[in-house]
Amino acid sequence: MIRAERVTMKFGRVAAVNGVSFEVAPGESVALWGSNGAGKTTLVRCLLGILRARGRIEVGGCDARRRGKALRSLVGYVPQELAFHDDTRLGSAMSFFAGIRRVPVSRARELLDQVELDGHERKRVRDLSGGMKQRLALAVALLADPPLIVLDEPTSNLDAAGRAAVMKSLVALKQRGKTILFASHRPDEVASLADRVLVLKRGRLIEDTRPSLLWPSEAGVLTLRLFVDAERESDAAGVLRGAGHLVNLNGHGLCVAVPGDRKAEPIEVLHRSDIRVRDFQVLADYQPDWSRS
Template identity: 40%
Template sequence: MTDIEVRGLTKTFGSVYAVNDVSFAVPAGQVTGFLGPNGAGKTTTLRMLLGLERPTGGTAVINGQAYRDLASPRRMVGAVLEASGVHPGRRGRTHLSLLARAAGLPQQRVKEVLEVVQLGAAAHRRVGDYSLGMRQRLAVAGALLGDPEVLILDEPTNGLDPAGVRWLRDLLRELAGRGRTVLVSSHLLSEVTQYADRIVIIAGGRLRYEGSLDRLTTDGQSFEDAFLTLVSDPANHLEQKEAHR
C-alpha cells in the first residue's frame, strides 16, 4: 500500500515562510482533504511533494521515496495542479496520446481514461473549444493514464458544474475504495466534507489540524466554525498538531 509522508516541510521565499515545519501523513485507501484559506501554502506543499519546488527544509516522500527518485512516476503518481497547460489547438485525444507516449504507457489507456472522465464524445475537439470544466476533466484523464497508486489534485472542482462535481466525488471515493491514496487540496469546505475520510488543515504556512472530520467537530461545532477557529488563531496549530499527530 502506497502512502505519502510529509515531515518538517519548510519553504521560504526570501524572509517569507510559505510553508513552515509542516508534517502530516496521507494513508492509502482513504481520501484526505487538504484545506486552508487562499495563500495558506497548500499549492506550495504539493509542488514540493511533486518535485516542482525544492524544500528549504524537511522531506516529502511517496512510498518512502522523493518523487524524483520514483522509477515510473506516472505509474505511481497522477497529479493535477492546473488544467490550463494544454495547447488550445491540440485535440483532447492527441494531448493524452502524447502524454502516454512520453511516459511509455499503452495507447489503449487513452480511450479508457476518456471514458472514465466522460469526454469520449469530445475527444476529437480542440482543447481551445473546451469549457473550463472539460479542461479540468481532461487534466484528470491525464493524471489517470498510468493507473497510478497515488492521486494528487489541487482545486479539482474548479469549473465543474454540479453534475461534474458529483462525478468527481464518486471517482475519488471509488479510487480510495480500491486502495489508492488520494490527496485533494481545496478551499471549498462543504464539498470536501462529502467525500473526505481525513482532513489536513494549514494556514499561514503552518499545520493547524490533522485527523478525522468527526474528531474535529466532537464539541458540537459545525465544521465551518471549527475550521474558521483553527485558521484564525495562530496558537491553535500547536495544540492540534500534538493532539492529532
C-alpha cells in the first residue's frame, strides 16, 4: 500500500527526514514512534504529497510527486488537532468535504450519526469539544471509505474517554482490513493497534520492529510514578534510561513506562544504583508525553 524509498525532506540545511525507506502492506497497521522533532509529522506530510520530498513515495501505486491528488483520494487523514474555520457549522463542513470527496451528502449524515455527532449539525466548530473535533476529523477521513487511514497523534489532545472512543474506532477499522499508519507517543496505543513500529530519531529510521519487541509484555504498558529525593531525580532518570526504560520527568515525580507483569523492575534498577525510592504509584490510565523521554 505504501512504498517509501530514501525519502529526504530538508528545510534549509536541516534534514527533518533523512533517507527513510519502508513499506507498508495492505491491511497492515504501522506506528511511527519517536520523540518531538524526530520527523514523524514531516514524514506524514511527505506521504500525503503535501511536502515535496526527495526520494520516492508511492501510495496504492500513485506517485506522490506526479499524482498527489489521486494519492490523497486513497487516504483519509486525521491531524493532531482538527483545523476548521471556527465559524463553520459542523453540517456545512461535512457537506463541503463530501463535495471534495465526491460522495453524497447522505453519506456525510450517515457518518455523523455513526460517530455520534448527529444532532450537532448546527453547532459551530469553535463550540465543539476536543473529542468531538477529533470524531469529526475521523468522520471526514472516512467519507470516501479510503483504503488507507493516516493519523498524526490523533489522541494527543483528548481525555481518557475521548482516547478510548477513537481507539475503539481505529481497532474496528483495522479489523475491517484498512491500512493504518499513525504517529503516536503512547506505548499503550501502539501496543494495542500497531503490527509494526517504525522508530525515528532525528529524521532517520533507526528501527523497524514489532511492539512486542519494543515493549516485551503481553500484559500491557502501565505508568509507574516513582518518588525519589529531588536532588537525585536526574540521576535516577539517567539510570532508568540506561536500563532501557522510557522515562518522563515532569516535576511531579518520575514516570516510567513498565510492562504490566514487571512493575517492580525500575525500583530494583534504582536500588542497585543506591537510589532510594520513597514512594510509588501505579497509574493504569495515565500516559505522559513519552516523546519527551
